[in-house]
Amino acid sequence: MEYETPLFFRVMSYASEADRDVIDMVSGNPDWEPPAALRSGLREYADREPSAFQYPPSEGLRELREEIAARRGVDADQVVVTNGAGEANYLAMARALERDRGEEVVLTDPVYPYYPGKTTMLGGTQTFVAVDDEGRLEPSDVRAAASEETAAIVVNTPNNPTGAVYDGETMRELVAIAEECDAILVSDEVYDHFDLSGRFESALSIESDHRIVTNAFSKSMAITGFRVGYAIFPSDLVVDAKSRHMLVNVAGSRPAQYAVLRALRETEPDYYERNRDLLRGRIETFTGALDAAGAEYTTPRGSFYVMARFDGYPGTLENVYRLIDEAGVAGMPGDAFGESRSEWFRFALVTPRVETAAERLSTRFA
Amino acid sequence: MEYETPLFFRVMSYASEADRDVIDMVSGNPDWEPPAALRSGLREYADREPSAFQYPPSEGLRELREEIAARRGVDADQVVVTNGAGEANYLAMARALERDRGEEVVLTDPVYPYYPGKTTMLGGTQTFVAVDDEGRLEPSDVRAAASEETAAIVVNTPNNPTGAVYDGETMRELVAIAEECDAILVSDEVYDHFDLSGRFESALSIESDHRIVTNAFSKSMAITGFRVGYAIFPSDLVVDAKSRHMLVNVAGSRPAQYAVLRALRETEPDYYERNRDLLRGRIETFTGALDAAGAEYTTPRGSFYVMARFDGYPGTLENVYRLIDEAGVAGMPGDAFGESRSEWFRFALVTPRVETAAERLSTRFA
Numbered sequence: 001m002e003y004e005t006p007l008f009f010r011v012m013s014y015a016s017e018a019d020r021d022v023i024d025m026v027s028g029n030p031d032w033e034p035p036a037a038l039r040s041g042l043r044e045y046a047d048r049e050p051s052a053f054q055y056p057p058s059e060g061l062r063e064l065r066e067e068i069a070a071r072r073g074v075d076a077d078q079v080v081v082t083n084g085a086g087e088a089n090y091l092a093m094a095r096a097l098e099r100d101r102g103e104e105v106v107l108t109d110p111v112y113p114y115y116p117g118k119t120t121m122l123g124g125t126q127t128f129v130a131v132d133d134e135g136r137l138e139p140s141d142v143r144a145a146a147s148e149e150t151a152a153i154v155v156n157t158p159n160n161p162t163g164a165v166y167d168g169e170t171m172r173e174l175v176a177i178a179e180e181c182d183a184i185l186v187s188d189e190v191y192d193h194f195d196l197s198g199r200f201e202s203a204l205s206i207e208s209d210h211r212i213v214t215n216a217f218s219k220s221m222a223i224t225g226f227r228v229g230y231a232i233f234p235s236d237l238v239v240d241a242k243s244r245h246m247l248v249n250v251a252g253s254r255p256a257q258y259a260v261l262r263a264l265r266e267t268e269p270d271y272y273e274r275n276r277d278l279l280r281g282r283i284e285t286f287t288g289a290l291d292a293a294g295a296e297y298t299t300p301r302g303s304f305y306v307m308a309r310f311d312g313y314p315g316t317l318e319n320v321y322r323l324i325d326e327a328g329v330a331g332m333p334g335d336a337f338g339e340s341r342s343e344w345f346r347f348a349l350v351t352p353r354v355e356t357a358a359e360r361l362s363t364r365f366a
Numbered sequence: 367m368e369y370e371t372p373l374f375f376r377v378m379s380y381a382s383e384a385d386r387d388v389i390d391m392v393s394g395n396p397d398w399e400p401p402a403a404l405r406s407g408l409r410e411y412a413d414r415e416p417s418a419f420q421y422p423p424s425e426g427l428r429e430l431r432e433e434i435a436a437r438r439g440v441d442a443d444q445v446v447v448t449n450g451a452g453e454a455n456y457l458a459m460a461r462a463l464e465r466d467r468g469e470e471v472v473l474t475d476p477v478y479p480y481y482p483g484k485t486t487m488l489g490g491t492q493t494f495v496a497v498d499d500e501g502r503l504e505p506s507d508v509r510a511a512a513s514e515e516t517a518a519i520v521v522n523t524p525n526n527p528t529g530a531v532y533d534g535e536t537m538r539e540l541v542a543i544a545e546e547c548d549a550i551l552v553s554d555e556v557y558d559h560f561d562l563s564g565r566f567e568s569a570l571s572i573e574s575d576h577r578i579v580t581n582a583f584s585k586s587m588a589i590t591g592f593r594v595g596y597a598i599f600p601s602d603l604v605v606d607a608k609s610r611h612m613l614v615n616v617a618g619s620r621p622a623q624y625a626v627l628r629a630l631r632e633t634e635p636d637y638y639e640r641n642r643d644l645l646r647g648r649i650e651t652f653t654g655a656l657d658a659a660g661a662e663y664t665t666p667r668g669s670f671y672v673m674a675r676f677d678g679y680p681g682t683l684e685n686v687y688r689l690i691d692e693a694g695v696a697g698m699p700g701d702a703f704g705e706s707r708s709e710w711f712r713f714a715l716v717t718p719r720v721e722t723a724a725e726r727l728s729t730r731f732a
Binding site: 043054086 | 399408413452
């Protein structure tokens, strides 16, 4: 399995050299506007005094940590502001493996490919638990896979790439399994603002010192390039996580933190609701076309992604290239996310051209 | 030995609670203006289209890498833009230790305390080589300390805290030792724009596949909080370093990279020269007062720092607190930088109040 980014670049580069117009449904970059307060926060920051351009506290601007803590119902001391969810997951997984309670990391299949990549880098081993065709994760399967060798169970809800949203019962079971095995549940909730089911439940709602929650403003504020995320640790795990954060990055970037703080304070709920509505419309358009094309597909309950399978046209890298040439639609090959989805394509609905893409696919396969 | 930041916070917090006015000579944060183009770059970025707010390439904005490569005379493929020099040093040291040519990291004493901290985090062991009272590093001492167990030799020139600048002959010898031991010389050159001696020579000037050069715009552009740095790797080491960078951080923060790119292109040499002149004046003022106080001290040939020793008043943390109360001047205790300087204070000359601090010290000790 390759990491998503290089494969992503290979697909994007093929698409850009294609002899026709291609719609990018590869990346997970929102195409909509960031909150207005984010732009004004950045403008305001640009005029500040030199001291405002120097190191923020290593764990993040105090007011930003306090805003996050208040929203998430935790103590600000438990919050580490990170360089995006990427660093948050790295710190969380490193912390779980450092506890010396085993080297195994339990992951789902399909999986967001950075998790197995980070596991290897940190000296751990991967055990995969398959989810069903709807993306549902059975806690009993996780319990069967986990053992005293398990350092961490890493889940992503709402899920990339399946679009599944784990319900409260599943989250409670996952925390319980982590406690039984003296492991850590790492719950990556970066798509929490794109729960379309109303059934999302954060691992934070379950009191435990065996769970770490990671998140970022990358998707919710449409700023994947700003790199502002956070991790919420149990009190007994946070000190060492802060040390690692300091030794790796010293601190996150302050202009980005400053702008996010402004946006977090000033953005009304309808900003987030509008983006969910946009996504709902795109899902309807796109899955309608997949119906017309006779494809099998997942209807996302959260996140940005639709997985689809076309009869006699498996989602290999070769067919990803072929689909670019034949239909002018670029997706990701399913095996980027694990063995179980090797016949599927993943399409990201973060382009204003979803309707045209849908028409092209239904024309190609109808 | 503690990491600098927590100790820094303890000293700063003591100073802020003191019952008198205190001059901060603790932090390494420049107090002067960033380049004008940096502010305008940030303003311009704030108005860009949503796609400009999404992930930059993992290794950094292409134009920024090309500007760096052109200035440093290397291929852009060798450049990884990092979250400040902190991440650059982390990637460089990790890469050296991953080569499985030994677990030992050779460091100087005194030392910038993040280096031994990173070494421990990465599973290495530290061997310290003492420099002389002027901060001079004898390559023969490094050769005596290094062995086939040596994974890396980490140096900082111009040096924090000694103010030493290693000459070309020293750098050539250090590269040669790294080659002899099949180790990697990591040369942290973040103060290169604050060479006051005219004798600074980058390790880049010595062709070798056994040296990694790290740097950042934090000091040269007075933006320690932006977190834009870089590492230049030999071609055979760069691929794995990019993977680690991607798995830890995904990418650095794009608004900061964008503003730095503008500033790098548009800032004239006189901006940097003006800041060096400012520093020269401060050094003269401050060391003059130390003379009047009968103190022993180092005159920096580069970087921002003066080390000083007062008779009967060793630079312990206790005496750092006492000096805050007695003189209203806050420095760092020498043992933050290693055993050899435990009797010394380090004073950072990045405050507009150097003259007042100088007067206070000469009054206290005269």
